[in-house]
Amino acid sequence: MDILNGSKRDLGAGNFGVARLLRHKETKELVAMKYIERGKDVLAKAKTGTGKTVAFLLPSIEVVVKSPPTSPDNKRPPILALVICPTRELANQAATEANTLLKHHPTIGVQVVIGGTRLGLEQKRMQTNPCQILVATPGRLKDHIENTPGFETRLKGVKVLVLDEADHLLDMGFRKDIERILTAVPKERQTFLFSATVPEEVRQMCLVALRRDHEFINCVHEGTGETHQQVRQTHMIASLDKHFSLLYTLLRAHIADNVDYKVIVFCTTAMVTKLVADLLGELNLNVREIHSRKPQSYRTRVSNEFRKSKGLILVTSDVSARGVDYPDVTLVLQVGLPKDREQYIHRLGRTGRKGKEGEGILLLAPWEEYFLSSLKDLPITKSSLPSTDPETVKKVQKALCHVEMRNKEAAYQAWLGYYNSQKMIGRDKERLVELANEFSRSMGLDNPPAIPKLILGKMGLKNVPGLRAK
Template structure:
């Protein structure tokens, strides 16, 4: 069996590794460390939780043991996609560099520029940074990358995502062509791998496990809800989440709950707290100090549930996470591998629940195609139906009448009701002759509106019939008005009035 002492690491590094409690390297460490020590470019692909951070940290410390850093010119550079992952790499460096005189600086957002600049001015051997903050320092003239000997891109698939490519290309242009480059990730899509070929020179490709596989120590369970409406599904999924936690009881000692959107992270965390569950949110919109406190609380056990966006899905090594809940099915299939990889680490057992609704089918298909097998189905703790279908079945009935009323112009009565009644009254009950003079007053006053009757509003048409709000041109029944029953002298007075008004116009 291979031991760390067989890999060619320096005595000080071996002593630090032993002090950390490790003696046997993981497969990715055993395969990646030797070529990294030789100065070869490395493309390492392995499951999350297999020790990829040590695969580049240990050889980097060994190689940098000779030499000295100059002000504003770091000797090595590690790029990470998130602040939390960058901070974790820095912690690993502190652990494995124990006893050496190597220095480091952590450049991430949410921290004072001044403190970071002071560290850079003294000179650092290892610079660990997120791309945005690194470029900020470079543009301020506080940093030079011409002395970089080793460059590492951690979580390379995410770093080379479309949003990061311009920044990564610019950073690579700042570094010497002779640098050594190491890429590590749990997933590597073919199109992303083609991009890495532009940055790596004849790399050693190390693929410990089949790409995009999930750990066998993780029990995966798919729980389905039946709600199709988004608002109903969101409420039902919160109920399912609480029921799953209650059902697993003490076995669920802590968990990370993943949501796709930051706003949903806040809502779910608040809902869990209202139901007596100790939960706190973490996502990119929170202050760095708050994110750090929340993450530290989850690590030391004072916080039971961490509700997170994918900011916590990549590379974070949080020991003894018993459960992962995918409150939302990830829209990127690769994120599923990273999310559930937060549990079942270092050979320990873990459980990963995924809560899905009918709208998630295309995402589930992509995930199952990526991991090479279907996610095992589990029982809905609420007994199957979550009430979503019933709500949807009732929704059309509730919505149908208000929609009809809103389109009607018959003053609050359905359009197919008022005209029909008016027609029946006009045909079956003719207006008495003696009532005609009194009723004729209204048409006499409305006569000037004849020109506007074509717009669909109430008025008298030229045929003498009264139009209601529906009108013939809107599909309603036509109302027979006074024009068919008035005495001749009234009809003559109307004609004379029209002629008079025509002359005046």
């Protein structure tokens, strides 16, 4: 849904009317906007990469524009539109988009409250700057409700509530936080709930968050699959000892074929992400990394750089898997087992956005091949392995020797924890440890790193043969 085509000039005149956008092709997304404009609550099922952020921002901004101005004497002016996002990256992205749409309305303020930043700084910013539109992650928003004087009073002015990526919000365990937030905003409001999938948990949330007469709009058009038709999807099966060399070979080949390459490499955990980023850096590739162990200021800076750049590889955990809009990504490479089918689809959705072509490669070990049965209805084909010459293998092994030992130890422990949580693999603990030690050898280690006994106990792996405790 590229609803901004031919419409940004309308915004300059200060007219946010959805009706003016309907002069253009009437898609299901625009039908959803019509219901929103009529004051209806809306549950919208929308594929990733369709521009839904603008779909909820335009009517939210219109509500703010039409609201009477508050008195300058009001020390706690109301927040009129509240947008809740599952991740910090999505929240920052939504706020940036809102500010772009509001460039001709300097008196309307957009503020962001997210974890990873100092609560006191946010409190001060909220007091000194206009904030008619607030974009937030659930945990930090709950912190402000409970710890910032007068904050809950300001939420009593909310006229529009948006729950973005609702399925992901619930997957991440934010249900109780959202329920607390719902008690802080007025019952008489308009609510938009956007979700890529509509499982039972999302339906239950609709009962709590939306009016009974809400509209359900399915923006996934008939006859289209869940993944973009322009994205060529392949999978490769190779033993773990070949993964690092294969990854390097695939990246070098893609770079050679694409002068303006822009690649995202998804890894299973934050510490495996760090390991892979360090390795590719040692191999002199132009690499950045994003994961949950990095400070928010760093993540924001790297995210913005990758959004604007070409000729760059972003190695990331799933903090970049959903909703984040990185234009012109040419390749998404997933290394290891995605958490589930939906995660595979959302990761893939970082490429092929807004009608452009892209490529997706899934690299699995033989014992991960069972995962493909969950993708059997998707247009994903098996690809033969590219030839990896002995010199490349030596080069990768040499680079692995330069990766810090503590990073290898952290990656081993994180890898073990991740696959322990995968039922098909984690239920056989002895086999799990054998595979983990295979991963250890793939990093160039003769012996697997020792793991604290307390952590082994929490994983249910005490006294399993092949593990080293400390």
